[in-house]
Amino acid sequence: MNEKAKNALQSLIDGNKNFVNGITTTKNRTVETLKSLQNGQSPAACVLTCSDSRVVPEIIFDKGIGDLFVVRGAGAVIGPNILESVEYAVAKLKVPLVIVMSHDDCGVMKAAKNTYPAEPEKFGLLIKSVYEIIDHETECYNELARDYTLVKKRKLLKRSEILRKAYAAGELEIIRAYFKFDTGEVVFLD
Numbered sequence: 279m280n281e282k283a284k285n286a287l288q289s290l291i292d293g294n295k296n297f298v299n300g301i302t303t304t305k306n307r308t309v310e311t312l313k314s315l316q317n318g319q320s321p322a323a324c325v326l327t328c329s330d331s332r333v334v335p336e337i338i339f340d341k342g343i344g345d346l347f348v349v350r351g352a353g354a355v356i357g358p359n360i361l362e363s364v365e366y367a368v369a370k371l372k373v374p375l376v377i378v379m380s381h382d383d384c385g386v387m388k389a390a391k392n393t394y395p396a397e398p399e400k401f402g403l404l405i406k407s408v409y410e411i412i413d414h415e416t417e418c419y420n421e422l423a424r425d426y427t428l429v430k431k432r433k434l435l436k437r438s439e440i441l442r443k444a445y446a447a448g449e450l451e452i453i454r455a456y457f458k459f460d461t462g463e464v465v466f467l468d
Contacts, residue, residue: 353386
């Protein structure tokens with residue numbers, strides 16, 4: 279792992295410890311911070327995660343304005359807009375670290391587990407994207423959410439030449455993570 283990615287990851291680990299312990303150290307959540315960044319940004323990491331209102335990367339990693347490039351979509355399902363957003367973070371903003379994070383009680387995982395193998399009546403693209411990893415041994419949707427981070431990591435690399443090249447050159451790390459609601463802890467899976 280390159281030094282910039284290591285430093286970014288350690289900062290996220292430390293920030294999550296702050297969150298878990300109820301300590302907020304981030305000071306850059308003010309209009310003054312925003313003004314200082316009005317001509318550009320240089321986030322340390324990109325976090326690809328779900329749109330769930332309980333999953334707020336800036337808070338759970340104790341970060342402020344400009345620290346993270348956050349890409350969110352229901353279930354963090356990787357469609358064209360999600361993929362291009364991550365590519366933008368890597369190609370244009372030179373982000374050395376992408377975190378692919380799932381979480382407890384994900385509605386998309388729950389719906390996929392409960393609907394499988396039938397054709398979904400609603401939200402078909404979201405739900406069917408999870409079907410590829412469901413089997414009879416998958417016991418719960420939280421397990422499914424953790425497993426799905428590997429699929430998302432593979433899809434990012436498979437679908438994007440930009441990400442593949444940066445990854446192969448050692449300029450990019452993609453790390454899987456899982457956010458636990460009972461403790462607030464982010465567990466890194468890689």
